[in-house]
Amino acid sequence: MKKYISIEEYFRKQTISKKNNNNLKIVRYIFGLLCIIIILFSLYIIFKWSFDNYKIHQIYKNISQNINSYQNNNPGQLVNEPYNKKSNYYYYVTFPFYQADFSNLLEVNNDTVGFIKVPNTIINYPIVQTNNNEYYLTHSFDKKKNKAGWLFMDYRSSIDPLGDNTIIYGHRRIDGTLFGSLRNVLTSTWQNNKDNYIIYFSTLKENMLFQIFSIYTIEKESYYITTYFRNSLEKQTWLDTIQKRNISKIATEVDINDKILTLSTCFGDSSERLVVHAKLIKKQINEK
Numbered sequence: 001m002k003k004y005i006s007i008e009e010y011f012r013k014q015t016i017s018k019k020n021n022n023n024l025k026i027v028r029y030i031f032g033l034l035c036i037i038i039i040l041f042s043l044y045i046i047f048k049w050s051f052d053n054y055k056i057h058q059i060y061k062n063i064s065q066n067i068n069s070y071q072n073n074n075p076g077q078l079v080n081e082p083y084n085k086k087s088n089y090y091y092y093v094t095f096p097f098y099q100a101d102f103s104n105l106l107e108v109n110n111d112t113v114g115f116i117k118v119p120n121t122i123i124n125y126p127i128v129q130t131n132n133n134e135y136y137l138t139h140s141f142d143k144k145k146n147k148a149g150w151l152f153m154d155y156r157s158s159i160d161p162l163g164d165n166t167i168i169y170g171h172r173r174i175d176g177t178l179f180g181s182l183r184n185v186l187t188s189t190w191q192n193n194k195d196n197y198i199i200y201f202s203t204l205k206e207n208m209l210f211q212i213f214s215i216y217t218i219e220k221e222s223y224y225i226t227t228y229f230r231n232s233l234e235k236q237t238w239l240d241t242i243q244k245r246n247i248s249k250i251a252t253e254v255d256i257n258d259k260i261l262t263l264s265t266c267f268g269d270s271s272e273r274l275v276v277h278a279k280l281i282k283k284q285i286n287e288k
Helices: 007-067 103-108 180-186 232-244
Strands: 070-072 097-099 112-117 124-128 165-169 198-203 206-219 260-267 272-285
Touching (some): 007 103, 097 206, 180 206, 180 260, 180 272, 198 260, 198 272
Antiparallel strands (some): 070 097, 112 124, 198 206, 260 272
16 A cells, blocks of 8 residues: 655655755765865875985986095005904905095085995985084985985084094985985895995095994984993993894994994884994095
8 A cells, every 4th residue: 555645745855855965965075075185185295206306316416426436545544453353344444445526515515524335225425414403304415495305414423523423314215315225234135245344434534434233223212323422331331232233144343442333214114213333444534
């Protein structure tokens, strides 16, 4: 038996149905608008990231004639020789220095304080330093805004004279620029070649060789970037700690008389850090 409804009830249901349809259209409209906004924002982020990378490549290309390092076979001065004559130290001190011409680099950026080269990575860059650790996170070598930033030395670090722990930071770029290729040190291919365990570092006054002794990843912290030690015991405790963290095949002796170079970059979801520590083994006066 059919159920009949009144005209009033029929129009009431029709009105409710239209409202529901209108509400659904509004929801769909808002959802579509949000999707468009998200897509546009994502495209902007991709464009900005790509543009920042393009600018970094252009800057590197423009200054490359000044940072094409060349070998310097001057024997230099040995630093903190170990008692063990079979130590790998005596293998690495035979390596030549690498040197860069800083004169033109200083004309582009007067914050330039050094140059760094890491074997079997694309790290071959001038280093800058200013009075804080924020500026070069968002500015490139030409001092223009760029989220790729540049490689910079901790404002607390001293290079004349060299401090106990000299720290260099840089963003980990996906395309490998800046400290992006530092991740190579975690691979067995890189670690199986002992000739890679050297960092070439120069300042305006000195060329230096640093021998790597510890590689690891760790949650963000401030302990490994300590730059000042109140006494020998404090420094020895620090050295013991960062050596125990080593996850590589490297076995290098270190003591409290060693000057340390620390490289630090983001790792994983950026809450972690990839860290490389090396000790000074040889130096010479910069000939340029």
